[in-house]
Amino acid sequence: MEALSLIILAIAGVGVLLVGAVAGLVVTRRRKPGPLPDTHTDVIVPTDPDAPPVEVSSPPATVETVPELEPEPAPVLDKPESTASRLVRLRQRLAGSQGGLGRGLLALLSRERLDEETWESIEDVLIGADVGVAPTQELVDRLRTRMRVEGGTAAEARTVLREELVNLVDPGEGLDRRLKVSGDDGRPGVVLVVGVNGAGKTTTVGKIARILVAEDRSVVLGAADTFRAAAVEQLATWGERVGVDVVRGPEGTDPASVAFDSVRQGVETGADTVIVDTAGRLQNKQGLMDELGKVKRVIEKQAPVTEVLLVLDATTGQNGMIQARVFSDVVDVTGIVLTKLDGSAKGGIVVAVQRELGVPVKLVGLGEGADDLAPFDAGAFVDALLG
Template sequence: MEYLILAIAIVVLAVVAAGFFLLRGRGRGRTAPPPETSAGGTAVLDDDEVATAAPPVDVPVAPAAPEIELPPPSAGRLVRLRARLSRSQNALGKSLLALLSRDALDDEAWEEIEDTLVTADVGVVPARQIVDDLRTKVKVLGSRDPVQVRAMLKEELLGQLGVDWDRTLRTEPHGNQPAVILVVGVNGTGKTTTCGKLARVIVGDGRTVLLGAADTFRAAAADQLQTWGSRVGAEVVRKAEGTDPASVAFEAVKQGIAGAVDTVIVDTAGRLHTKTGLMDELGKVKRVIEKQAQVDEVILVLDATTGQNGLRQARVFAEVVNVTGIALTKLDGTAKGGIVIAVQRELGVPVKLVGLGEGPDDLAPFDPDAFVEAILGD
């Protein structure tokens, strides 16, 4: 009997133990109730849950597109920059006016006037011609007051600059083709920067622009051009460093035609005028472009601070490509404004653009009258 009671007790204990483990296993499989939420639907966490909650993950934000700028129009730019031009060129005007206002103008005084002009990079031949013309006018006038002297000098300088020359920059499309501007020059003259600033001038006049980065020898040139283009919403055609520049120029014009762009500006590598192979390559770039569109302008960029050395560069470029205009940069950094007269006389083509500072809108169409007024001052 005792053995029977013991057996029954063991069975009961086994059943109870099995039931306990069964209930525990079911509890583990249950899903925890959702956290309480606030009235606004936000989950309310316990203090322990707040302490162990994972930190928020930062979602990368795409960089904002650069804001498109609207540059000022080309009209009146040189007048607005006259004060800057006056600071560098006014010494020339004051010297000439002071010399011409002397009571007696002997041979020594006229030689001093000629030396002043030569020092300002006018060139020996033009300086001599100016002096000869002024001597004749002084004899005719007789007595000279400051107003007469200023008017006489202004007339002579304007005559040397050539007020009748066509300085129009051809940027308007013709037919179904854009205007094509080829920008050339040696290293260090500010050629790529001039391309970017010229794009701003054209956009400011209400036209569309496409830039061709055909300077494939210098990766920084294409990056620089890309930056200029993005600021005014101009597309830039570029290829890998070392690519044939002619192929980039060809593709830029092709895309300009397809996109009905008003103006295509092609930047070329800065070439030493003594390197025959590179100069021949520049001629190739122009010929390749002309297979699908005419080149409306070939702008030679010259550094005004290089003086007469810039003229030697200009001669060689003019032999390779038909230069149609000069962009004279850094004119605010030199007192030798006579280089405008000298370079025009040397090439027989007009200065069409002048750079008067490092600001994005410091490139201006050249206006002879405003230029002379800045030299002579008030």
């Protein structure tokens, strides 16, 4: 019996061992490792089985690089001519265009006999050159007197004529031809430029800016001719060429507002001079007076107007004189700019306009070039007339 019990226990133990072995196989299979987690790292297995694996990191994400923009080149600014250079060309240009007047007078004065017919011819030449009736008569009277005493040779006639023409052009009655472009108490000088459209007013503003830049002055331009978009764009171009700021507003803006902003910028930036271009409409005297008067009043809230320049077309002759009278009645004109003088043989308007307004010609325009504007010099002008 005991033997039978031992046999049963042995069989049971073997069964337990078999069941445990089977369970172990099942557990082992369930614990078989799954795929490795994605660590973004690849493993290269070397051909040598004893060598350790080599890890290769994933390439970094591609970063787009923005190419650096090349800086724009600084604009190349014009270098305006000096005043001395302009005066040389003044003589050359005037000698070519105005010499006919002087040569005609010299030919008449050099005649052996100066009779009444000759003097009448001299008067006709002077009046035809827009000198004006009253100045012509005064000049002829002085020439008659001096030629009786001093005249004789052609050289003597030329000397007398030159002296009398200089006296006529520059009578020495307090005519100050200097441009007043400087202010007081640290404020800029303010130049107001007036004149009818077509006389070259906006171009003159740009050319004056070039003269001042050549003298190392800082300038601000005011485009207050707001009713002509072309004038505003033209002035902006002049400013860009010499590196000068131009204050402008939308088309149709109140001119006084643009003028005010221009002077304010000049004050804030410490500019030496502010030049304001104004509208040149001449529908009626009252409208012109109201507009220009308002512009001047608004400007002078910040700085006094130091110069009022009237631009006249030298080729218009007596029509130019009518314009001059209207503007002189509206604003206190302090100087005259004669444009297109090179294309006219009527240089006598220099005499007539000074006599009419009592203010000096300060600048003359001699052509279409950017630097064809020069300070007026009476002696150089007369020498050019005489050739």
